[in-house]
Amino acid sequence: xxxxxxxxxxxxxxxxxxxxxxxxxxxxxxxxxxxxxxxxxxxxxxxxxxxxxxxxxxxxxxxxxxxxxxxxxxxxxxxxxxxxxxxxxxxxxxxxxxxxxxxxxxxxxxxxxxxxxxxxxxxxxxxxxxxxxxxxxxxxxxxxxxxxxxxxxxxxxxxxxxxxxxxxxxxxxxxxxxxxxxxxxxxxxxxxxxxxxxxxxxxxxxxxxxxxxxxxxxxxxxxxxxxxxxxxxxxxxxxxxxxxxxxxxxxxxxxxxxxxxxxxxxxxxxxxxxxxxxxxxxxxxxxxxxxxxxx
Amino acid sequence: xxxxxxxxxxxxxxxxxxxxxxxxxxxxxxxxxxxxxxxxxxxxxxxxxxxxxxxxxxxxxxxxxxxxxxxxxxxxxxxxxxxxxxxxxxxxxxxxxxxxxxxxxxxxxxxxxxxxxxxxxxxxxxxxxxxxxxxxxxxxxxxxxxxxxxxxxxxxxxxxxxxxxxxxxxxxxxxxxxxxxxxxxxxxxxxxxxxxxxxxxxxxxxxxxxxxxxxxxxxxxxxxxxxxxxxxxxxxxxxxxxxxxxxxxxxxxxxxxxxxxxxxxxxxxxxxxxxxxxxxxxxxxxxxxxxxxxxxxxxxxxxxxxxxxxxxxxxxxxxxxxxxxxxxxxxxxxxxxxxxxxxxxxxxxxxxxxxxxxxxxxxxxxxxxxxxxxxxxxxxxxxxxxxxxxxxxxxxxxxxxxxxxxxxxxxxxxxxxxxxxxxx
Numbered sequence: 001x002x003x004x005x006x007x008x009x010x011x012x013x014x015x016x017x018x019x020x021x022x023x024x025x026x027x028x029x030x031x032x033x034x035x036x037x038x039x040x041x042x043x044x045x046x047x048x049x050x051x052x053x054x055x056x057x058x059x060x061x062x063x064x065x066x067x068x069x070x071x072x073x074x075x076x077x078x079x080x081x082x083x084x085x086x087x088x089x090x091x092x093x094x095x096x097x098x099x100x101x102x103x104x105x106x107x108x109x110x111x112x113x114x115x116x117x118x119x120x121x122x123x124x125x126x127x128x129x130x131x132x133x134x135x136x137x138x139x140x141x142x143x144x145x146x147x148x149x150x151x152x153x154x155x156x157x158x159x160x161x162x163x164x165x166x167x168x169x170x171x172x173x174x175x176x177x178x179x180x181x182x183x184x185x186x187x188x189x190x191x192x193x194x195x196x197x198x199x200x201x202x203x204x205x206x207x208x209x210x211x212x213x214x215x216x217x218x219x220x221x222x223x224x225x226x227x228x229x230x231x232x233x234x235x236x237x238x239x240x241x242x243x244x245x246x247x248x249x250x251x252x253x254x255x256x257x258x259x260x261x262x263x264x265x266x267x268x269x270x271x272x273x274x275x276x277x278x279x280x281x282x283x284x285x286x287x288x289x290x291x292x293x294x295x
Numbered sequence: 296x297x298x299x300x301x302x303x304x305x306x307x308x309x310x311x312x313x314x315x316x317x318x319x320x321x322x323x324x325x326x327x328x329x330x331x332x333x334x335x336x337x338x339x340x341x342x343x344x345x346x347x348x349x350x351x352x353x354x355x356x357x358x359x360x361x362x363x364x365x366x367x368x369x370x371x372x373x374x375x376x377x378x379x380x381x382x383x384x385x386x387x388x389x390x391x392x393x394x395x396x397x398x399x400x401x402x403x404x405x406x407x408x409x410x411x412x413x414x415x416x417x418x419x420x421x422x423x424x425x426x427x428x429x430x431x432x433x434x435x436x437x438x439x440x441x442x443x444x445x446x447x448x449x450x451x452x453x454x455x456x457x458x459x460x461x462x463x464x465x466x467x468x469x470x471x472x473x474x475x476x477x478x479x480x481x482x483x484x485x486x487x488x489x490x491x492x493x494x495x496x497x498x499x500x501x502x503x504x505x506x507x508x509x510x511x512x513x514x515x516x517x518x519x520x521x522x523x524x525x526x527x528x529x530x531x532x533x534x535x536x537x538x539x540x541x542x543x544x545x546x547x548x549x550x551x552x553x554x555x556x557x558x559x560x561x562x563x564x565x566x567x568x569x570x571x572x573x574x575x576x577x578x579x580x581x582x583x584x585x586x587x588x589x590x591x592x593x594x595x596x597x598x599x600x601x602x603x604x605x606x607x608x609x610x611x612x613x614x615x616x617x618x619x620x621x622x623x624x625x626x627x628x629x630x631x632x633x634x635x636x637x638x639x640x641x642x643x644x645x646x647x648x649x650x651x652x653x654x655x656x657x658x659x660x661x662x663x664x665x666x667x668x669x670x671x672x673x674x675x676x677x678x679x680x681x682x683x684x685x686x687x688x689x690x691x692x693x694x695x696x697x698x699x700x701x702x703x704x705x706x707x708x709x710x711x712x713x714x715x716x717x718x719x
Contacts, residue, residue: 186409187413189374190413190426193374193484194430195401195427195431196398209416282417285417286460290458290460
């Protein structure tokens, strides 16, 4: 059919526009980019230096204690064994660097995601705008935005953090929105009926009641951040991504597996730990108490 | 009824959902029907609703789902802003005030109890009960002691530290009730408050609410789809259908004088014996005997009115007893001048607010009519067994000027409400 012919539908140079945009940002917003770069880099350096300053065995004890408090003895045992395995594979420093990167990107992702999620829950228009943006961030192949990130921030940990934030943020927004929308409208009405101010309805009723879902979002953000480790390693972010990426280029199966195993151990630890954090929310505790009462 | 200022005054409230709601109201006012609007995607939830709720009254809005009663109750505390009309709470039109002032009205004047309780699951029973006070900014000690008191009133003393999830449905709604009571507002809105409860628990809660209301004198606007509940609870009832209030009146008025076929059909299945009271079915005694009068007068009155017995009253109409035809006949034959030794007092009396259902046993055991007396022992009326049976049939509602116990009995009804006024 003729309307599919190239002659009829004009070629739209979307690619050119995008590269023009990247050029424009680079030329005009360099100050802002430098600021972002400095902040992210120093945050990450500060954290990874701090984590590495603690002797490995002491850190194992600290992490195990955290696991015990937030979760229980099973995770404690896993943590001790897992962390010792990482150390025995001589990936300790890389693991701590990755942990720092995940904490920095995950925290920033949630700091952006929670207000966005609240906004989306309160306004149908905001929700309709935010949803496709989140789809875009989650499905656009990481390399596509890694390139401009490299142009903006050059090789190093910063483009790794940026890419990780972009990829890991969407579930944080989505689950925050879902959590708040799921709060029983009668609860909100009860708040209103007693004359509660809108800000207090948000902070005292909606957010606490949505907390289990928001914490599921935190959990997802952390897991997605970890899954970006190798891609971050490719742009020179260091951590466990670097040796794994190196192993891939050298076709070194053993080295690659060892690095991958370290990522998995870290992932399981962080997943269970953040789930344990979610279980400590007031609503989750209340529903457990209720379950014990057998109602 | 004395002209006191209404606690809640709704004036021509309209609520239409959809685009162009204001214009739709104009059309409804000029005679458009709800169905016409529905065809254009507009939902007229409340149409021209006006009513007054008097202080310390239980006012029930009764209607099936979709009748607009939930929307109407939400217009009273501004959770739902009416499309047009005025809603006066203690004289202030809340449709005209700012959102900030509206919140103040909700904090200080109106509290609400919800169908599904709407308790905060992550807060203890005590914290839930104190919620209204917390919003009001009351200090912790004071709000805790007030919440504890409110929980005590509803029979939940000692449950302060439990979580709502650990309570049964009935207990949860008691917490909801305590939360509304603790807020200390004069007006309480109850949105299908007992509808989610088991029938037995529901009965218990209804009794408790009536009891609390008489203790505390709250003004209660109660929404329900259950006619029996409406009849049990309501001092007055507004019947709603398709967004309109079709009748406002006491349970007895609605039962005996339904405004239209819809209401009539609706009330057809009501257990009349639970709604009708002694005060509404009693008849004026054909004749009574003054306590200072003698057997001859009694004999003449009995012959005139074809009675087998006469109630004896004092000058102030207090009931002194009853004399029987056989005793009087003997006394007249013996030529006695006084009633000494003839007046019997071994019979039961009932107060006017006794449900008809509770009269049967007393009525069946005696062959004299059952006297209805006020608290000060004044004789208000009598109920013969035949009256009682008539009250159960629809003849009560239909018969006009037929010596019916209901018709023309405004005096008895007012005596009834008057005695309520004394106790309230």
